[in-house]
Amino acid sequence: MQAxxxxxxxxxxxxxxxxxxxDVLSENFSVVARYAGxxxxxxxxxxGGQKFILQLIPCGILRPDCQAVIGNGIVLDPIAFLREVGKLRDLGVNVDKQVFVSNRAQVILPYHRMIELAAESAPGRQKIGTTSRGxxxxxxxxMARNGxxxxDMLNSNLLKTHIQNACHEKNxxxxxxxxxxxxxxxxIYEEYVKAAEQLAPFVTDTAYLLNxxxxxxKSVMFEGAQGTMLDIDHGTYPFVTSSSATAGGAITGTGVGPxxxxxxIGVTKAYVTRVGEGPFPTELHGPEGEDLRARGHEFGAVTGRPRRCGWLDLPLLRYSNMVNGTEWLVVTKMDVLDSLAEIPVCVGYEIDGKRVDTMPADVRGLESIKPILTTLKGWQEPTEQIREYxxxxxxxxxxxxxxxxxxxARIGMVSTGPDRDQTMALPDFAQALKSLEA
Structure with missing residues (x-):
């Protein structure tokens, strides 16, 4: 870790x-910047047993000395942002001194939600499984240069004209x-012109701030949203998100150079989950999948949607590490596998009777994959209280x-439970993190 x-x-x-x-890593960083989604x-x-659910504001906000930056690659719902700010204020978090919002981030308006909800529900349309939040x-x-x-939102005349023109078209x-x-x-204008006044104190040129x-x-961590396989370019298209969830998104989404x-640092579960539609080669159906979901509490933090569950997919992980240039891996939810006597792992794919070691680009290829599984011995011991590798x-x-x-990629950290302290860093990774401290 030179820089x-x-x-x-x-x-x-x-x-x-x-x-x-x-949140755990932010102890080593002065700034945490969110770059997509x-x-x-x-x-x-x-x-310490207290739960914080964050949607837009980076997790660094929970460290008193850490700046939390919302980068230009974000699409910002001002009402959702202000609601989140209010909840954090109520919990005693100093959001007014710690949070910075890019003046170049795009704004989500009510007509974006209207269009998405209608499109996702329309008969004959391919369902992506979006959250319908616009x-x-x-x-x-x-991308149409019409956002x-x-x-721009802070200019009330421009805001009014934009909303009138956009509603005329979108309606x-x-x-x-x-x-x-x-x-x-x-x-809409009345609601959003008031929101703009409350948003204004947080707004700055975050590209300048970060550079x-x-x-x-100072040490800076860039935080992605969603996961690599939901990336607009590199994910399982079209069942993806609309932004660059891979490491490359940190560059375009914040304004720092490569x-x-x-x-x-890549984060992977000890198994795999997926929300919404789309291919999932190692997905478990029936009791095994239900058991994994129950033990892992696999329900969305924001939507509450049950997650689809499956065994660890190594070809997928290799692909992810390649497109991200991942140096370190953090493995989470090891404790969910504690009770298993045997743990299947996908080591390759079979498509139309042929062994394939790379991730196919087309959905048909992904849907016709037969995972090649190997079985590893389970440990059948509780790991939740263990703090050393x-x-x-x-x-x-x-x-x-x-x-x-x-x-x-090298394993740097292992998580064996949801709390901040249920985490262990391996010596080389801990040493690399030490070098980041200002």
Whole structure:
């Protein structure tokens, strides 16, 4: 880790426990910057038994001396942001001194939610399994160069004109395609001009802030949302999110240069989960999947949706490590496997009778995969109270060594429970983190 910076990414389809890991790691960083997604991404952090659910604000906010930055790659729902700010204030968090919002971030408005909800529910449309929070349509407007940025929202005349023009267009489209009732632009303006006043104190040029922090020798962590396999370019398209969830998104989503990134840390569960539609080669159906879901409490932090569950997929992890340039892996939820006598792991794919070692690009190829499984010995001992790697059961250590050998990245940290202190860093990783401290 030469530069005092690190990108933390989800190595699977999201929900890997990045929130907890970013919170644990933030002890070593002066700034945590979120670079992609919107309030469809939920991070649950448990500190001393107290639960914090964050949607937009980076997990570094829970460290009193850490700055929390919302980068330009985010799509910001101002109402959701202010609601989250209010909840954190009520919990005694000093959001007013710690949170910074990019003036270049795109704004989600009510018509984005209207369009997404109508499209996802329309007969004959391919269902992606979105959260219907307006994320996709906001990114569509951004790419069509028709979006509203935070800096524009602070100009009341511009905000009013934009809402009037956009509602005229979106109401007509939604009514023609989906029969949706029109939104009232005057009502939207009244709500959002008030929101803009409350948002204004948080707004700054975060690209300048982050680059200055790096120049000053401060340590900066870049936090992704969702996971690699939901990335708009590299994921299981079209069942993906609308932004760059991979490590590359940290560059475009914050305004720092690629040479400023010191290392990439991937977060993977000891098994795999997925929310929503789309291919999932190692998915378990029936009692095994239900058992894994129950033991892992696999329900969305924001939506409450049950997650699909399956065994660890090593070809997927190799692919993820490749496109992210992952140096270190953090393995979460080891404790969920504690009771198993045997643990199947996917080591390769079979498509149309042929062995395939790489991730196919097309959905048909993904859906026709037969996973090639090997079985590792389970440890059948509780790991929740263990805080040192050397004290893990021998079979658990062998499971981790196998994962490391097959995935191409070094294991730096292991999590055996949801609380902040249920985490252990391996010596080399702990030493690398030490070098980041200002």
């Amino acid at each position: 005092k910076t690190a990108v933390v990414v989800g190595a699977q389809w999201g929900d890997e426990g990045k929130g907890k890991i970013v 919107g309030h469809n991404a939920g991070h649950t952090v448990i500190i 994320i996709g349509p906001a990114y569509e407007d951004k 509203l940025r935070v800096v 007509a489209i939604a009514h023609a395609l989906f029969g949706t009732e029109p939104l009232n632009p005057a009502q 200055q922090a790096i120049r000053d020798g 040479t400023a990134i010191g290392t990439v 050397d004290k893990l059961p021998k079979a658990a250590q062998e499971y981790l060594r196998f994962l490391e050998k097959e995935s191409g």
